[in-house]
Amino acid sequence: MNTKGLFRLPKFVLFGLAALVLTLAVGMAIPIQQNVFSNGLGQSVIASSLAAPATTTQRVTELKKQMMDSWQQEAKQKGVYQEIPKRYQGVTLNAVKPNQNDKIVALTFDDGPWPKYTEQILDILKENNVKGTFFVIGRNMKNFPEIGKRIVTDGHAIANHTWHHWYHRLNPKAAAYEIDATEEIIYKTTGVRTNLFRPPGGVLGNGPAAYAKSKKYSVIMWSADSHDYKRPAVPRLLSNVMRDSKPGGIVLMHDGGGVRDSTVKALPAMIEKFRNSGYRFVTMPEMLEIEDKELQMAKK
Template structure:
């Protein structure tokens, strides 16, 4: 006989809201309210993370600004290159010059350098000029520009004037087509390397009658000679080189030196002392275009 199991029914008791329940609700509301009123105080680690994130954002913003500046500068330089013709006053175009008329109130002198760019020496000359805050004019050989484009470009980026000195530096008589090619090819390599063009020309050795100078004048180049020859191509002692220059220099003068074409140790050694002597005598240094512009202004005033 099976034992009968009795199931005891449990009655559901109704939920009774007591005073303890209401106290709990009130406490929870107070905690939430206080949390909303009192600002959260982050831990040191949290602060560090926030600062780092802020710094990264600032660095990123600065990087974007610098990138934008660089982009604008590159754009400006490209535009300048397209327009980059070193114009000189019209009165000097197609003329041969070895100096300008002196102005006693403004003692100016132009330092010019031939036959570069050249290994070692051109950069040494550029370093000296930069240290002394002096700008010069460099008459470059086209073939040398082709071989040393980085040095040739530095001439322009350092703020100096670059000018045409033929492709091969030949002295002998050239027929018209060869003379034209010597100058045109050099003009193109100057533009290709530096982004600027020039209408200043100096004939190799100062020879005016062998073809290139005549072609240059026909193309409105100013043929620039000199008034004070350093004779540095003879490799004199530095003291003698300085004496050669100072003896023949006058306001409005053009000094001939060489940064290329051979050993130029004397030129490099003499240049700082030469600059010092000119400054002591009250001279200031200008490029050839600046010199011609200054004289052009004086002549314009005098003609009024």
Template structure:
């Protein structure tokens, strides 16, 4: 049965920072499923899925964003021509066939990026996730299943809390970065993330690598839009990313030739203070 409305969580107009476009392209879900997940069946109590993460040891790293970005939607920061920065982000991982190749390219170029993970993929590939963190990259929450449709309140809580909890248990990272699947803002996920003071990280330079396009077109798409302070959307999961892997070294090379340096989302937000 399709989930069309949430009986508890009301959708409110999101607060936004530096909104570049009100009509962001939506990337396809790797597993689009409109059914309510089994984790929130009647046999599972609301209390069981709303428990906060119990921190028994000190986290390896905590991504607490500056106060002005907490509970806000961010597409970019106002960049400087003197210090041209740009943030590479990768969605829908970790995946065994793609994420290690992305890491190799980033390592070879001494670049740090930000990865937004799907919980069920993180569960499947914990060692890859640990490698991502060990190499210094930042991590964000991309929900457990990557569903688009409107969900009921228990499902929303489960999608976000379960993923944040597994990120911590797998890597020792506490993250307050959240990216809604497909950039969908009105299905209840963003409302809940705002209530919990996540920073909702969108994008302002979309590679459109979720469409079947050759690497040279992906490169041109990113380079043509490049400005200081932008957030680039790419993918290391959700489908065949062979062209993304081909395009990434050239994207890095051309951006460096244009004078850009690469930062993580936490670093970018710190510059926006």
């Protein structure tokens, strides 16, 4: 045998031979291990191992449920829990009618998330311990995800305001995209699902609102319009809101889509005026839940 010839083999061949030997050795060892465990005590070990996956799966399922229940309770306490009573699914609302002794009002903001203004509004709400509802535009959520995340982490409710904020009539496919794409970017960014929708400009007959209702969204309009998109002076903006506000009212403001200095300047005084008049602030999901409970009690 020419041993010198063997060592002249290329290195990759030698490595291949070594790998083959190692594979054969491992293959021979596996049956030995199986034989050891197939007798005596080994049988009970195998039996318990086979039963383990079912027990583990059950425990994981229970843990997931506990985590989900805990998350939903925490989200509900923060005001971002999005499940709404069935009576409001697929309907259009301008306001609710709670007990007149319970002076509640919902502050809502459209067209964000938006640099500067959304953040300033969030700061003011946090300073005053107020929770609002933000109707976000899908493409803005995509472009400014960190601001969108903060809306939820600060405990506010988040809602759907279409992807592009178009006013013109849309065919069914385009209308579906406007809402579905926005729903997905909201969930992808914040981890929250929403079934609250507001049509751009309050237009109800151009396609998106009809699609939203077919998907069991509650279409949320408003009862008090700040007209802040006209950039009024602070006293005029406050007058616009307070003049039309009542218990169960929904206030329309904007945190994006343009210059919103008037909104930012007027918001602290607006909060003070409402509180001095005995109002408390709730998110839209909270408002709907409050009225639903009162209606159930009245029915009983």
